[in-house]
Amino acid sequence: MYDAGKILAGLVIFLLLVTTPVWWSFAMGAEVRAPKLVLPEGRRACVLPTGEMKATHMELLNRWRDLAVRHGDRVMTTWDGRKVRRSLTQSCLGCHTDKDKFCDRCHDYVAVTPYCWDCHVAPRGGAS
Amino acid sequence: MTVDRRAFFKLAGLAVAAVELPVLGAARAHVDPPEEQPLKGRRWAMVVDLAACHRYPGCTRCMDACRREHNVPSIPDRKHEVKWIWEDSFGHAFPAQGSPYLDSELAGKPVLLLCNHCDNPPCVRVCPTQATWKREDGVVMMDWHRCIGCRYCIAACPYGSRSFNWVDPRPYIKTLNPDFPTRTKGVVEKCNLCEERLAEGRIPACVEACPAGALHFGDLADPESPVRQLLESRFAVRRKPGLGTQPQVYYLV
Numbered sequence: 276m277y278d279a280g281k282i283l284a285g286l287v288i289f290l291l292l293v294t295t296p297v298w299w300s301f302a303m304g305a306e307v308r309a310p311k312l313v314l315p316e317g318r319r320a321c322v323l324p325t326g327e328m329k330a331t332h333m334e335l336l337n338r339w340r341d342l343a344v345r346h347g348d349r350v351m352t353t354w355d356g357r358k359v360r361r362s363l364t365q366s367c368l369g370c371h372t373d374k375d376k377f378c379d380r381c382h383d384y385v386a387v388t389p390y391c392w393d394c395h396v397a398p399r400g401g402a403s
Numbered sequence: 404m405t406v407d408r409r410a411f412f413k414l415a416g417l418a419v420a421a422v423e424l425p426v427l428g429a430a431r432a433h434v435d436p437p438e439e440q441p442l443k444g445r446r447w448a449m450v451v452d453l454a455a456c457h458r459y460p461g462c463t464r465c466m467d468a469c470r471r472e473h474n475v476p477s478i479p480d481r482k483h484e485v486k487w488i489w490e491d492s493f494g495h496a497f498p499a500q501g502s503p504y505l506d507s508e509l510a511g512k513p514v515l516l517l518c519n520h521c522d523n524p525p526c527v528r529v530c531p532t533q534a535t536w537k538r539e540d541g542v543v544m545m546d547w548h549r550c551i552g553c554r555y556c557i558a559a560c561p562y563g564s565r566s567f568n569w570v571d572p573r574p575y576i577k578t579l580n581p582d583f584p585t586r587t588k589g590v591v592e593k594c595n596l597c598e599e600r601l602a603e604g605r606i607p608a609c610v611e612a613c614p615a616g617a618l619h620f621g622d623l624a625d626p627e628s629p630v631r632q633l634l635e636s637r638f639a640v641r642r643k644p645g646l647g648t649q650p651q652v653y654y655l656v
Contacts, residue, residue, distance in 0.1 A: 340548055344544075344546050344548065345536075345544075345546060347441075347538070347598075347602065349441075349602055364581055364582060364584075365582060390587075393587040394547065394584040394585050394586055394587050395584045396474075396579050396580070396581040396583075396584065396585065397581075
């Protein structure tokens, strides 16, 4: 290999640069904490089991949207037999009353900006 | 002690029930199930009694109720205005019927206008994304999630019932109703015949708000309905009937 020293040195510098975000945060002692959500008090269950809600709430909301708006099917029976209106602002935000401390904390953490709030009004907490 | 398979399942079932049932019961106790029955119809329609409406000159209660209910913005720039229910002169509302010698009952007096929820809606035909469609009960619906803002429907509607959001409407809404969405810049909107209220068993907000009883809402497919009786007993006109759109807002003159 010609110029092995230069190439290897170059590679090392390249790797250092590419991995900057990783070692920099370690060096600065930055600590990443999972977001802490404020859950509604006195309620045990959401409309689906918690694990499913975490993983698929966006799909559930899309389904709710189509069923309520396009098919006029506005009431859902939950996994534990309750009847709930398919409504983001009335049902979801009826329990999770503070959008800032529930929706936004996770969405900010994973850097997604769902456009629900461009139109739907967050009744309490979070004017945006 | 030996436990056979059947006994084991019985015991396991009992144990699960003992733990789960009280908790499930508690969860149920918190919930307010939506109890209201939706209003069902086969052909919803509106009948506007102009003479009754004119007994309250300057009244804007129907329009105000609609604005509050649906977060309709009040944008001062008329080029950007958003209309669900509004008023205009008889000559503009009924261009084919106007004459220089109009009945004094009608001349210079406003006519209430709103989406006609046509039986043959041209807006629905042209919408490329099916963001607007006609429901089984006659309501010409909009799905704002799906509207791409192409404005074909605005061009197609012969009644000017559709408005485009040229600007963000939020700053122009006086009091936000959190139970109904606002719209966003780049979306078309119009009267939805209060479909969200029909789903909860309530009549449209404008009809409810009218102090004159000038607005009548009902099912034209039902021969016993008050709207049907009104149309059978009094002379009514529709806007631009010659276009074949079959508008379903009737005006008693």
